Every structure is written in structure tokens, then in C-alpha cells.
Amino acid sequence: xxxxxxxxxxxxxxxxxxxxxxxxxxxxxxxxxxxxxxxxxxxxxxxxxxxxxxxxxxxxxxxxxxxxxxxxxxxxxxxxxxxxxxxxxxxxxxxxxxxxxxxxxxxxxxxxxxxxxxxxxxxxxxxxxxxxxxxxxxxxxxxxxxxxxxxxxxxxxxxxxxxxxxxxxxxxxxxxxxxxxxxxxxxxxxxxxxxxxxxxxxxxxxxxxxxxxxxxxxxxxxxxxxxxxxxxxxxxxxxxxxxxxxxxxxxxxxxxxxxxxxxxxxxxxxxxxxxxxxxxxxxxxxx
Amino acid sequence: xxxxxxxxxxxxxxxxxxxxxxxxxxxxxxxxxxxxxxxxxxxxxxxxxxxxxxxxxxxxxxxxxxxxxxxxxxxxxxxxxxxxxxxxxxxxxxxxxxxxxxxxxxxxxxxxxxxxxxxxxxxxxxxxxxxxxxxxxxxxxxxxxxxxxxxxxxxxxxxxxxxxxxxxxxxxxxxxxxxxxxxxxxxxxxxxxxxxxxxxxxxxxxxxxxxxxxxxxxxxxxxxxxxxxxxxxxxxxxxxxxxxxxxxxxxxxxxxx
Numbered sequence: 001x002x003x004x005x006x007x008x009x010x011x012x013x014x015x016x017x018x019x020x021x022x023x024x025x026x027x028x029x030x031x032x033x034x035x036x037x038x039x040x041x042x043x044x045x046x047x048x049x050x051x052x053x054x055x056x057x058x059x060x061x062x063x064x065x066x067x068x069x070x071x072x073x074x075x076x077x078x079x080x081x082x083x084x085x086x087x088x089x090x091x092x093x094x095x096x097x098x099x100x101x102x103x104x105x106x107x108x109x110x111x112x113x114x115x116x117x118x119x120x121x122x123x124x125x126x127x128x129x130x131x132x133x134x135x136x137x138x139x140x141x142x143x144x145x146x147x148x149x150x151x152x153x154x155x156x157x158x159x160x161x162x163x164x165x166x167x168x169x170x171x172x173x174x175x176x177x178x179x180x181x182x183x184x185x186x187x188x189x190x191x192x193x194x195x196x197x198x199x200x201x202x203x204x205x206x207x208x209x210x211x212x213x214x215x216x217x218x219x220x221x222x223x224x225x226x227x228x229x230x231x232x233x234x235x236x237x238x239x240x241x242x243x244x245x246x247x248x249x250x251x252x253x254x255x256x257x258x259x260x261x262x263x264x265x266x267x268x269x270x271x272x273x274x275x276x277x278x279x280x281x282x283x284x285x286x287x
Numbered sequence: 288x289x290x291x292x293x294x295x296x297x298x299x300x301x302x303x304x305x306x307x308x309x310x311x312x313x314x315x316x317x318x319x320x321x322x323x324x325x326x327x328x329x330x331x332x333x334x335x336x337x338x339x340x341x342x343x344x345x346x347x348x349x350x351x352x353x354x355x356x357x358x359x360x361x362x363x364x365x366x367x368x369x370x371x372x373x374x375x376x377x378x379x380x381x382x383x384x385x386x387x388x389x390x391x392x393x394x395x396x397x398x399x400x401x402x403x404x405x406x407x408x409x410x411x412x413x414x415x416x417x418x419x420x421x422x423x424x425x426x427x428x429x430x431x432x433x434x435x436x437x438x439x440x441x442x443x444x445x446x447x448x449x450x451x452x453x454x455x456x457x458x459x460x461x462x463x464x465x466x467x468x469x470x471x472x473x474x475x476x477x478x479x480x481x482x483x484x485x486x487x488x489x490x491x492x493x494x495x496x497x498x499x500x501x502x503x504x505x506x507x508x509x510x511x512x513x514x515x516x517x518x519x520x521x522x523x524x525x526x527x528x529x530x531x532x533x534x535x536x537x538x539x540x541x542x543x544x
Contacts, residue, residue: 190338191368195358195382195433205381209372286372286413 074256082260091245096264098240099230102158106165107226114170114222115215118177122211123203128178135174143168143225144232151237161233168229169222176218177211184210213287216280223272231265242268288350288359288436288469289314290335295344297330304330306494307344312437314350315467317507319480321526322490322498323534328473329441331495335471336360336439352436353466357386361435365442367422369414369429376401376410379429400428404458420451427458431466438470444479456482460507477526481519482510489529492537498529 056076062068063075070078086092120127121135143164150160150167184207192202234243246261290312297305304327312318320328333339335346337360352359369378379397388396401407404424414422423443430438444452456479463470463483474480480487481503489498503522505515 187364187366187368188370191362191364192381194336194338194360194362195429197382197385201385205384206370209370284372286415 071253071255074259078256079259079263082254082256083263086257086260086264092264095240095242095245095261096268098238098244099234099242099268102161102165102230102233102241103226105158106162106230107169107222109162110166110169110226111173111219111222113166114173115177117170118174119181121174122178122181123207131174131178135171139171139175143229144236147233147236156237161230161238164233165226165229168225172222172225173218176221177215180211180214180218181207183214213280213284216276216284219279220273220276223276224269227265227269227272288348288352290437290469290471291345291347291349292331292335293345293347295331295334295346296342297327297334297339298342303494305334305341306496308495308497310488310497312469312471315469316486317463317470317472317484319472319474319484319487320490321474321477321480321487321530322495323492323530323537324475325493325537326490326533327493327495328490331490332362332439332441332471332473336362338362348437350436353434356434356436358382358433359436361430361433361438363423363426363430363438363440363443365445367414367419367426367446369422369425371414374411374413375406375417375425375428378414378425379432382429382433396432396434400432403431404428418451419447420455423447423451423455424458427455427462431462435468438468438472440470440472440474442474443472445475452476452479459483463507477523477530480526481523483507487522487526489526489533492533492540498533501526 059073060075060077063070063073063078074082083092117127117131121131122128146167147160147164150163154160154163188206188210189202192206197205230241231243231246234241235247238244242261242265246258246265249255249258249261290310292308292310295305295308295310296303304325308331310318320331322328330339334341337346348360370381373381376397379400380393383393383396398407401410404427406421406424406428409417409421414425417425423446426443444455447455460483462468472480472484484503485507487501487503489501490496491498501522503510503519505518509515510519
């Protein structure tokens, strides 16, 4: 404690009556009570694991105690055995490979197209004037509704599935890209112009890196959309793929296999999210 | 380099911001521009630097340009305008990248800027790792790297604390002693204007017109001395009187609107 402060309440000067003669309350010497630090969020890493374990335990218990029929809700242990069976007989890889290939091709096509158009709309006023109403009109269409049209155009094979996923990814990528370009601070662009940086250099050195956080945030959304669309497209017309596999298991009332397929989808989503997080950490370490 | 502003008017749609500005900056002169908020100080600077197109009138430059000058009219910004994803040295190098310079010259210019502004030990740091004063030093080092003939400074110290402001004013004075660069210095702060400028241009409330051009007779290097204080106090009083009248009238007009 600094020398200038009293060492104990007894060393404090006596309280003076309030100025101006107004009658007030005298407060006896007392420590100041800590009243909170503004709802600070604390990390509880263990809580998620514990909640997950508790959920599995309750689910297993419900099935084992006969509270739910294993036909409609098989226990997690049965789902695990079904997943192990899928690994052993090779059906996991066969179906996973088909889904991943469709996601990869459809997502890359939709993302490249979307970024190209999004950049044009972010930079050129005419492209924006033309693009915004079109994007607003097409974006709300549930893309899976277009699959029958794509099947007519491209056939029942892979191209119609690529088109469905690509089309579904395209519009959110356009919106994410041009919004991200809008959010690049204009003072940075003015600075570059004031130093005479050419147009291409401004785009490369300022607009692209400045828009990257928004574009990567868009990737997260489009990756989820691609996953939803691949499952839906595979359920409508595919021999292989996790969507087709889940549908087949449902038709055969193999609910443990069905849930194993859903688990694979969940793990796919997690894996994609992890890859994007790594990408963000690597590319956006300046934030 | 001289700056000649002639009959300059600028409007944002129906709002006239600057009206009939005639101004000449002599070679090596520092002209501070002061005035109430919204009087068009930053717009004047933007037009002088070619990043705002004037509605009417003209801005011309003429005169000597230093050897190796890559960007004769160079800005120093209030908010520093540093790229957060680039290190200090890469922020400085940014303005050299599109010029045909040898790798050695590019390195030499960057290093000179870093050393002159005391940033050498921070060359690998990102802007977020620096204090406000250090960030503005990066902005100054970036400006020096292109060896400008004229500096346009838009309230360069207003985002900084008083102590850092003092230190950076010393840096500016050192810079002007060495380089003799012409400068147009926009500020709200009378003390900055009195410390750094040769003349002070007081703009009226919007639409900004030149209310008065005040010359500070005392040489810059003697302005910290006690003998200079009487004259500076007198100039300060005059500037404050002009500013106060304009600011009060601007407030009254806003209240009426």
C-alpha cells in the first residue's frame, strides 16, 4: 500500500460533515465491494466434452432401458458398430469419395464464378447496378428445386449435381464477396491513390487482402450449403454418396446404419470447418 | 514546389463546402489551415492532393522537385492509413513497389525511413502491435520514402495523446529543417499551427472562405524561447478570436436548422 494512504481504517481522518450544511449520511470506513467485471466470458473447455458425454450416456440409457424402440432410436453403441461395419466393408469410403468429389467440383465452380461476379460488382458501379437486382431475385430460390431442371439439361449423371451445388454456392459467394469489398476501408484506397498506385496494384495489395476476412466468412456458409445440397441431390438421383446411402438405409429400416451415415455427414461438416479455421488462422493472422 | 489555388469552389450536391478560395503556397512554406468543423479544411487538402475533384476553380503546382522524388504531392493521414496485414517495413515498401527501382534502392529508401523515424527495431511488427505515435511515424516514414516535394497533412496529430504530439512536432520540425518541404497542414489545434506554420489560413464556417491569412513573424526555431512568447500569445489571441467567432456562428446556424 502506498505511504500516502492510511494503513488502516483507524488511521483515516474523521469524516467531515457535507459542505453547504445539507444533512447527509456518514459512512463508516469499509472496504469497497467488488461489483462485477462486466459479464466477462470465461472459458470452460471441459463443459462441451461433458455435455457431449452426458448426451451419449442418456441416449444409450434410454435405448437400453427400452424407453425407445431400437428400431426408431438405436443406441450410440449400435451406431458405432454400424460405422465400423461401413469401414470394414468399404462402403464408407465408396460413398464418402462420391460425395466429396461432388462437393469439391460444385463448390469450386460456384465459388470461382461467385468471386468473379462479386469482385466485378464490388468494383464496377455498372456491374453492381446490373447484378444486385439479379442476385436478389435468384438468391431466395431453393436451389434443390432446380435439380429436376438441371437433370433435364445435363442428364441424371454428375453434371446436374455439380450444377445444383455450384448454383447454390454461387449466390452467397457473390453477396459475401461484394459485401467484403464494400467493407474494405476507403481511406486505404484513397491512400494508395494518393501515392499513385496503379489500379491493379490497389486491387492486389489492398482490395483483395482487405476483403479476405469477409470472403472466408462466406466460405463457411457456402461449405454448409454445399453439404446440404449434395445430400439432397444424392437422395434424388445417385447410386453412391452419403445422401444416397442414408436414403437407402432409411428405406431398409436400418436406422443404425442411417445414423452412422448422418454421423459421417456431421464429421464431414466438422472437417470442412476445421480446414477453414486453419486457413483463416494462416491468412488472417494480422487481425 | 509552389501550390497555386485559384477560385476554388466545391459542392457536395446542394451543399457548398468551399467557396472562392485563392491561395498560394511559396516554395518551402508551411501553411496551417484552421477553421470550425465542417468548413472544408480536409476537402481543400483532398483537392490539393488530387483525390477530390473540385466543382470549380483550379489547383496547380510548379517549381523544383527533389532528386529521386516519386510522388511530388504526398499525404500524411490523420488515421495513419496503414495496411493492417503488412508489417511496418512492408507498409513503407508498398508505395515503392510500383516504381521501377532496383531492389537495392527500394531497400535503401525503406531502411532510411525506418531509421530516421526510429522504427528499425519495429520493422517486422504489424500496425496493431504499435502505439498511435509509432503508427504515425510509419505514416511519415512512408511519405519520406517517396521523397516528396510537398506534404499535405490532414490533422496528423489529432488522434494522439499530448506527449506523443509534442514528440512528433519535434520530428516534423527536424524533417522540415532537413528537407525544406512545402507543406499544407490542416489542424484544429492552434498550438500546432503556432509551433509549425509560417502562415495560418483561417477559414470561415461553411461554406469555407478565407477569413484571414495570419503571418507568424517569429522564426520557427526560436518559437520555444521565452522572448518569442509575447508575439506568439498575441497571434494566438488573434487566431482564437477569429476561430471563436466563426465556431459560435456555425453553432447558432446549426441550432436554428
